[in-house]
Amino acid sequence: MRVHFIAIGGAAMHNLAIALHLKGFKVTGSDDAVYEPSKTRLNKHGILPKAEGWHPQNITKDLDAIILGMHARIDNPELLRAQELGLKVYSYPEYVYEQSKDKLRVVVGGSHGKTTITSMVLHVLNYHRKDFDYLVGAQIAGFDNMVKLSGAPIIVIEGDEYLASPIDRRPKFHLYNANIGIISGVAWDHINVFPTFESYKNQFSLFIDTITPNGTLIYCEEDDVLKDLVNLHQFKNKLEKIPYHTPLFEIKSGKTYLKTKQGELGINIFGKHNLMNLNAAKLACEKIGLSNEEFYEAIVSFAGAAKRLELLAQNETSVVYKDFAHSPSKLKATIEAVKEQYPDRKLIACIELYTFSSLNEDFLEEYAGTMNGADIAIVFVDEKTFFQKSLKPFSENKVIKAFSNDKIKFFNQAEKIKGYLESLEIKNTNLLMMSSGIFGGIDLVTLAKSMLKK
Incomplete structure (x- = not known):
C-alpha cells in the first residue's frame, strides 16, 4: 500500500505515519513546517519529507490513499491535485x-x-x-x-x-x-x-x-x-x-x-x-x-498519563505538579483533587489560558468559581499568544470578573509570573501548574526544584 500524508508533522498524523510504515506500507508525506519531536521521530524511520512545503508533484495516480491533516487548508495544492485525480482522501480517524x-x-x-x-x-x-x-x-x-x-x-x-x-x-x-x-x-x-x-x-x-x-x-x-x-x-x-x-x-x-x-x-x-x-x-x-x-x-503499577498530575519535584513539605487541565471542568477537578489529597497544605494554583475557547471573551465566564479552592490563584496569558492566534487581548479586570474571584493574580509576561512564583514561600504548600500550552517557555522542572530549595 502506498499512502501519502498531507500535513504529516502533526502529533496524531506523524504517529499514524510511523504506525503504517512499521506495518509495511510505503509512506510519504509533506508539511510546510515539521517541529520536534515529530521531526526526529519521522527522520528516524526514514519518512521525514526531504523539503518543507506543498508539492503537487507528490500526488500521483498510483497512491492508494491520501490522509489529510487538520493543519492543511482546503486550498492546499496537494489536496487540490488529489481531488483533480479523483484519489480517495481520508481524515486520519477515517x-x-x-x-x-x-x-x-x-x-x-x-x-x-x-x-x-x-x-x-x-x-x-x-x-x-x-x-x-x-x-x-x-x-x-x-x-x-x-x-x-x-x-x-x-x-x-x-x-x-x-x-x-x-x-x-x-x-x-x-x-x-x-x-x-x-x-x-x-x-x-x-x-x-x-x-x-x-x-x-x-x-x-x-x-x-x-x-x-x-x-x-x-x-x-x-x-x-x-x-x-x-x-x-x-x-x-x-x-x-x-x-x-x-x-x-x-x-x-x-x-x-x-x-x-x-x-x-x-x-x-x-x-x-x-x-x-x-x-x-x-x-x-x-x-x-x-x-x-x-x-x-x-x-496498582499505573503511574498516570503524561502531563496529568505529573510530578515535577517534591520534598518533605511540598509537591509541585504539572497538569494538562485547561477547560473549566478540568481546572476545578484538578484543584479539588490536590486539596483533598493534601488537606493540611496550602495550594498555589496557576492556570495558563491558551486554547481558543479559553481566550474567547464569551467563553471566559465559564471559569467562574473554578479556582476558589486554591489559597493563591494565578491566571497567566502570554501576551504573545493573543497575537499568534489573532485574538483581542483582555484585561486583568476582565479575568478577575470572569473568574468571580477578586483574589486572582493576573500575569501576561512569562518573566513576571516566574519572578512572582520564585518570591513565594512554599513550605507546607503545594504548587499546581496547569496548561495545554508552554507557559511562555518557562522551564517548569527547573523552576520547581529552585522553589523547593528555599
Whole structure:
C-alpha cells in the first residue's frame, strides 16, 4: 500500500505515519513546517519529507490513499491535485477505522479524562500481554508510539470530539463506529467549532448513535449533564448501558487506597475524577474479557498519563505538579483533587489560558468559581499568544470578573509570573501548574526544584 500524508508533522498524523510504515506500507508525506519531536521521530524511520512545503508533484495516480491533516487548508495544492485525480482522501480517524473495521473497537470519548482512561486500559492490557492496537493522544510510558496498527483483534481509541479534517467537519469520535463506547462527561469546549453548549452536547448524542448495534455504552452517571443526555436519548440501536461512579476510597498520609472486595489497594493516582476514570477503564477491561482481579493486579503499577498530575519535584513539605487541565471542568477537578489529597497544605494554583475557547471573551465566564479552592490563584496569558492566534487581548479586570474571584493574580509576561512564583514561600504548600500550552517557555522542572530549595 502506498499512502501519502498531507500535513504529516502533526502529533496524531506523524504517529499514524510511523504506525503504517512499521506495518509495511510505503509512506510519504509533506508539511510546510515539521517541529520536534515529530521531526526526529519521522527522520528516524526514514519518512521525514526531504523539503518543507506543498508539492503537487507528490500526488500521483498510483497512491492508494491520501490522509489529510487538520493543519492543511482546503486550498492546499496537494489536496487540490488529489481531488483533480479523483484519489480517495481520508481524515486520519477515517483511515484508522479503515484499518480497524474488523477489530473490537473501544472508543473513549468525553470532555475530560479521555487520555487517562485510554492509558489505563492500555496499561492493563499491556501488563497482561494481550494483543491489541491503539490510538492515544499523548505519549505514555511503556509505548514507543501513540498509534499502533497490526493484526491484533482489539483496538483502543481515544476519541477526540474535535473536527476530523478541513474537508470533513465531523468530530473524530463519530468516525470510529465503536463496539464499546465510553463517555466520561460533557462540559462545553471547542467554542470556536461548537458556539453553543447545546450544539456541543449534541455531538455526544450523535456519538451514541455511532455505537454498533448490540454494542455497549459506558458512561459516568455522576455527570448530571451526561446522565440526563443518556436518560433522554432516543436510542437508534439496541445497546447495553453501563453507568459508573466514584469507587470507594480512602486517603492515608497523601496516598489513595481503593476499597475493593480483595481489601485495600494502594494506587499511584489520586483525585475523584481519576478514580472515576479508573472505574470506566475497569468496565471497559471487563467487556474485553479481563476479570476485576486481573484489572486491580495491573492498575496498582499505573503511574498516570503524561502531563496529568505529573510530578515535577517534591520534598518533605511540598509537591509541585504539572497538569494538562485547561477547560473549566478540568481546572476545578484538578484543584479539588490536590486539596483533598493534601488537606493540611496550602495550594498555589496557576492556570495558563491558551486554547481558543479559553481566550474567547464569551467563553471566559465559564471559569467562574473554578479556582476558589486554591489559597493563591494565578491566571497567566502570554501576551504573545493573543497575537499568534489573532485574538483581542483582555484585561486583568476582565479575568478577575470572569473568574468571580477578586483574589486572582493576573500575569501576561512569562518573566513576571516566574519572578512572582520564585518570591513565594512554599513550605507546607503545594504548587499546581496547569496548561495545554508552554507557559511562555518557562522551564517548569527547573523552576520547581529552585522553589523547593528555599
